[in-house]
Amino acid sequence: MNYRQMAVFLVICGLQILVGNWVGAKGYVSGAAAAAFVESIPGLLVLLAIIVGGVAVAHFIPWKGLPAVAYIVTLGCIVTIPGFPGSEMLTAYVSKISFIGLCTPILAYAGLAVGKDIDALKSQGWKIVVVGLFVFVGTFIGSAIIAEIVLRMMN
Known part of the structure; x- marks a missing residue:
């Protein structure tokens, strides 16, 4: 560009x-x-x-x-x-x-x-959906754990 x-x-x-x-x-x-x-x-x-x-x-x-x-x-x-x-x-x-x-x-x-x-996305197949779901869930749970720790530290 x-x-x-x-x-x-x-x-x-x-x-x-x-x-x-x-x-x-x-x-x-x-x-x-x-x-x-x-x-x-x-x-x-x-x-x-x-x-x-x-x-x-x-x-x-x-x-x-x-x-x-x-x-x-x-x-x-x-x-x-x-x-x-x-x-x-x-x-x-x-x-x-x-x-x-x-x-x-x-x-x-x-x-x-x-x-x-x-086409590149199609070549990945169903596995990319599973990986994406794990990433989303892991990010959500990790953020929730960090938020919980910070909130408990702040009372």
Whole structure:
């Protein structure tokens, strides 16, 4: 993927996130949804800046062993560390974006990517369904155990 395609992809995802945030607001016909739409624009710009910064770091780092997503996540973690200059402001902006509005385009593109390789999925057979079920159940039980331990520690 070249940089022009990536820029177009980011703009499309950004618009989808804004629409998802607007629809996800309570009563999307009311003024509350319009306010949620406008309030989410700075947060979206922050997220897009973090993405562009992470891709730039991945491009300019001499070691090409890590994918760009690792640099994006690392940069996002660094700029939101309490005490980092402007982290409170960035966190306040990004908190205006709903999680569902953010995940919807990502999951849609992931579904398209899997659908594109449906023959590879078919070649796995029924075994991939069993593995998927074990992964889902294991993740759920592991999360529940961790949550239970943390809640018991907090009383």
